[in-house]
Amino acid sequence: MHVKAxxxxxxxxxxxxxxxxxxxxxxxxxxxxxxxxxxxHKELLKxxxxxxxxxxxxxxxxxSIDIGVRGLSYIEVEVTGPDRDLHSGVYGGAVANPxxxxxxxxxxxxxxxNHITIPGFYDDVLEATEAERKLMSLAPYNExxxxxxxxxxxxxxxxxxxxxxxxxxxxxIELNGIWGGYQGEGAKTVLxxxxxxxxxxxxxxxxxxxxxxxxxxNYFTKIAPPNVTVRAFEHHGGEPYMTPIDCTAYLAAAKAMxxxxxxxxxxxxxxxxxxxxxxxxxxxxxxxxxxxxxxxxDNLHSPNEKFNLAxxxxxxxxxxxxxxxxxxxxx
Amino acid sequence: MHVKAxxxxxxxxxxxxxxxxxxxxxxxxxxxxxxxxxxxHKELLKxxxxxxxxxxxxxxxxxSIDIGVRGLSYIEVEVTGPDRDLHSGVYGGAVANPxxxxxxxxxxxxxxxNHITIPGFYDDVLEATEAERKLMSLAPYNExxxxxxxxxxxxxxxxxxxxxxxxxxxxxIELNGIWGGYQGEGAKTVLxxxxxxxxxxxxxxxxxxxxxxxxxxNYFTKIAPPNVTVRAFEHHGGEPYMTPIDCTAYLAAAKAMxxxxxxxxxxxxxxxxxxxxxxxxxxxxxxxxxxxxxxxxDNLHSPNEKFNLAxxxxxxxxxxxxxxxxxxxxx
Numbered sequence: 001m002h003v004k005a006x007x008x009x010x011x012x013x014x015x016x017x018x019x020x021x022x023x024x025x026x027x028x029x030x031x032x033x034x035x036x037x038x039x040x041h042k043e044l045l046k047x048x049x050x051x052x053x054x055x056x057x058x059x060x061x062x063x064s065i066d067i068g069v070r071g072l073s074y075i076e077v078e079v080t081g082p083d084r085d086l087h088s089g090v091y092g093g094a095v096a097n098p099x100x101x102x103x104x105x106x107x108x109x110x111x112x113x114n115h116i117t118i119p120g121f122y123d124d125v126l127e128a129t130e131a132e133r134k135l136m137s138l139a140p141y142n143e144x145x146x147x148x149x150x151x152x153x154x155x156x157x158x159x160x161x162x163x164x165x166x167x168x169x170x171x172x173i174e175l176n177g178i179w180g181g182y183q184g185e186g187a188k189t190v191l192x193x194x195x196x197x198x199x200x201x202x203x204x205x206x207x208x209x210x211x212x213x214x215x216x217x218n219y220f221t222k223i224a225p226p227n228v229t230v231r232a233f234e235h236h237g238g239e240p241y242m243t244p245i246d247c248t249a250y251l252a253a254a255k256a257m258x259x260x261x262x263x264x265x266x267x268x269x270x271x272x273x274x275x276x277x278x279x280x281x282x283x284x285x286x287x288x289x290x291x292x293x294x295x296x297x298d299n300l301h302s303p304n305e306k307f308n309l310a311x312x313x314x315x316x317x318x319x320x321x322x323x324x325x326x327x328x329x330x331x
Numbered sequence: 332m333h334v335k336a337x338x339x340x341x342x343x344x345x346x347x348x349x350x351x352x353x354x355x356x357x358x359x360x361x362x363x364x365x366x367x368x369x370x371x372h373k374e375l376l377k378x379x380x381x382x383x384x385x386x387x388x389x390x391x392x393x394x395s396i397d398i399g400v401r402g403l404s405y406i407e408v409e410v411t412g413p414d415r416d417l418h419s420g421v422y423g424g425a426v427a428n429p430x431x432x433x434x435x436x437x438x439x440x441x442x443x444x445n446h447i448t449i450p451g452f453y454d455d456v457l458e459a460t461e462a463e464r465k466l467m468s469l470a471p472y473n474e475x476x477x478x479x480x481x482x483x484x485x486x487x488x489x490x491x492x493x494x495x496x497x498x499x500x501x502x503x504i505e506l507n508g509i510w511g512g513y514q515g516e517g518a519k520t521v522l523x524x525x526x527x528x529x530x531x532x533x534x535x536x537x538x539x540x541x542x543x544x545x546x547x548x549n550y551f552t553k554i555a556p557p558n559v560t561v562r563a564f565e566h567h568g569g570e571p572y573m574t575p576i577d578c579t580a581y582l583a584a585a586k587a588m589x590x591x592x593x594x595x596x597x598x599x600x601x602x603x604x605x606x607x608x609x610x611x612x613x614x615x616x617x618x619x620x621x622x623x624x625x626x627x628x629d630n631l632h633s634p635n636e637k638f639n640l641a642x643x644x645x646x647x648x649x650x651x652x653x654x655x656x657x658x659x660x661x662x
Contacts, residue, residue: 001437030518056421070420074518083482090387090605092505092508092533093497096487099506099528100441106431107438151414156427156558166424174423175430176521181508182529186360187405187566189604190507190632190658197430198513200520202423227487235518272420273520301418301521 005259005320016327020047022085027054027276030236034276037281039279048330049249051322055270056290061312062140063261065253066270068289069277070166071214071240074176077102077220078196085181089190096227098181099193105245107175112199113159118175118219126206138162139266149297168269171212171227172202194211198235202273209237209275220285223262238275239261241288248329249289256321257291260314272300291315291322336590336651343454347658351378352605357387358607361405361567365607369614379661382653383612384646386601386623387631391641393471394583394592397601397621399499401467401606404573405507408433408551409527409562416512417524429526430511436554439526440504441515444490447504449550457498457537467495470597480628499600502543503533529566533604539567540606540621569606579660580620587652588622591645601633622653628643 009015024034038045055066079098086095111117128136141164147155150215157166160271166172199220201212217232220329224230243250245267257265270290293315300303325326340346353376355365369376386397387600410429417426442448459467488497497503500656511526513519530551546603548563555561574581576598590597601621608619624646630636 030520056569072420072520074520076518078480081483083637084630084633085406086481086530087603088505088507089403089498089533090627090631091481091498092484092602093501093503094488094602095481095483095496096485099509100437103434103437103506104441106434106597110431110435116424121463132495137435150417150422150426152412152558153560154427154556154558155425157425163425167420170424171423174419175428175434175526176419176519176528177512177514177523178430178434179510179514181506183508183510183527187407187529187531188359188507188632189403189405191505192508195506196514198518200419204358215402225485225487227483227485229484230622243528270421271423271425273416299415300413300421301519304415324470 005324006317016323017143019323020045026278028313030238030274031151032312035279039285042283043316046110046283047218047284047286048327049286050288052277052288052290053292054274055115055290056294056296056298058266058293059266059293063138063249063263063265064268065257065265065315067245067250067267067273068205068241068242068269068293070127070171070271071207071209071275072200072236072238072273072275073203073209073216074198074200074215074237075196075213076196076233076235077105077288079224080194080229082191082193082230083194086191087102087246088189091191095191096225097191098228099192101225102178102180102195102197103229104218106175106221114156115158116171120141120215121212124206124208124211125171125204130164133165133169136168136268137162139268140166150290164268169204171204171207172205174200174202189209191288202271205240205242207240209239212239235306238273239278241274241277241281243287247287249287249326252326252329253289253291253322259321260318291319293318332560333649340651343527347654348527349523351376353610355607362568366610369610373614376615378577378615378617380617380657381619382580383619383621384609384623385605386621387627388623388630389471389597389599390626391592391645394588394596395470395599396588396593396596398604398624399536399573399583399600400571400596400605401502401602402538402540403531403604403606404534405529405531405566405567405568406544406545406547407527407529407564407566408436409525410436410555411560411562412558413524415661416524417522419520420627421628422522424463427556428520429520429559430523431508432510432556432559433528435527436551437506439554441583447502449546451546452502453536455539455542456535464500465494467499470495470599473599482557486490495599497570498542498602500535502535502538505531505533506530519602527553533602534571536573538571539569541583544568557595569604570609572605572612574618574620578618580618580657583657583660584620584622586655586656591651592648600627
């Protein structure tokens, strides 16, 4: 156990620096109020850096630090054909089926290489350097284990990129939900009035959530054939963020993990989104560092989401070192 | 009022012929028991013809008789990706999304001309003759009224065919339902485990429901990429049926309508399916004639399904004449 920093903390009952906790419960609905709060409480929130633990590491054997989170654009697209559900025999073949139309619109988003086809989607992408891609390729990755863990026969993704790159340095478009027509037991012969999909894009540095959201809304509105009506609107979004690996906060976090894990953590790019990062940097002018102790296998946003006790204790051991080193390095 | 036949019936309290009523409540679930019943009760059901009123007419001003019903093949296709819903950020871009895959599979069923692309789908279609197409084109059709009635901006369908032809003489593939992932209020960033669709085909003479069902099941199973698992199964089906317009039952029905409506009814092809027609013809060796008094605007299989009283009374007036004429013509 590497608990010196923790023991010191307990024995002296003194923090080596001041800590401000910011606890917010609206992240999954797009943090509609935090932006206003941060902008109007800059003095209260004044700090040297932001430490966020809502991130993951590769494993207890292979510590890592997320140095990037992807941005998010989340929209909903509703396709309306006839003004009521129709008999699929009496009208089938002569009236546009909203499910068929929506499926064609969704299918049009990726080409055969799973490259996104929406014009301009990749325009602002800051391509990862060859050096970074080389560094990423060193992270342990066992494709068979990855597939077994998820119960899939084959991985999927944009041609020319590895699995880690596909979730780390590349933007994506995912279908989060779809519904329309009859969904009950057995059969019902309807040509439905409506079909709806929830669609989100993950964004990478330099893409703008606002710009991509507008691009998606325009795309789905414009590609719709004249036989249907499309209503598309935004749910929420967030900008991507990257921590510079030469900033004090990152160096302190890396040293803290090295102390308790006995290994230098690997800097990796996370696939998820933490929209408040860009907000904090913009409003408070400080860097964000992630030091999370969860695992990808914790079933985030899935049934049976969990957090291993071993990871929990390792976090308790490690974080006091971060505070100690950050203070030492900053002074 | 043309109620002579009805008056005679009431005054004499005597039917001009024997009537056997066959009432069945399982049609919308594919009549799983009727086939066995008919096959094992041929003597009980022995008759000269079958009269079915589960059909429509153009209008009270333009009487018509359905001379054909389309067949049906109804299947369900379930696409499974990962074995649980995943975080769409952590895994998005690296794992096949079942909704995206299902959408691509659905989109592949029709080309840009809305012609069905499934290999062999049209192979057995008995094309309508030019003479029949010419006759069909005489049926009144007001496209603006058709669109206004359904609230659509444009009609849709297979290039080269009119609206009446698209629902009458051409087979179709319709999406009856679809669901997958998050369908609630707001946003949830999941990459879902499953996506499912209910898909049905309407068939025209000479297509076999059994053959098309197998073709659809094979198609959706085989076009699935190796990143997902597809489970496809049949709900139910039924064969198409056509009434010869020179058979006694049709001639009697047409004369009955001419008597009460004052106009020769137009023979038209209906878009719906009445699977028991092919069953009755096969098992009992008799012809089926449709004499229905509903309208397409009755909202069949839709909210607020209705039946106008005027059509109801016109049916009561007309049907006794059918029995009178059929008896006269058969003797």
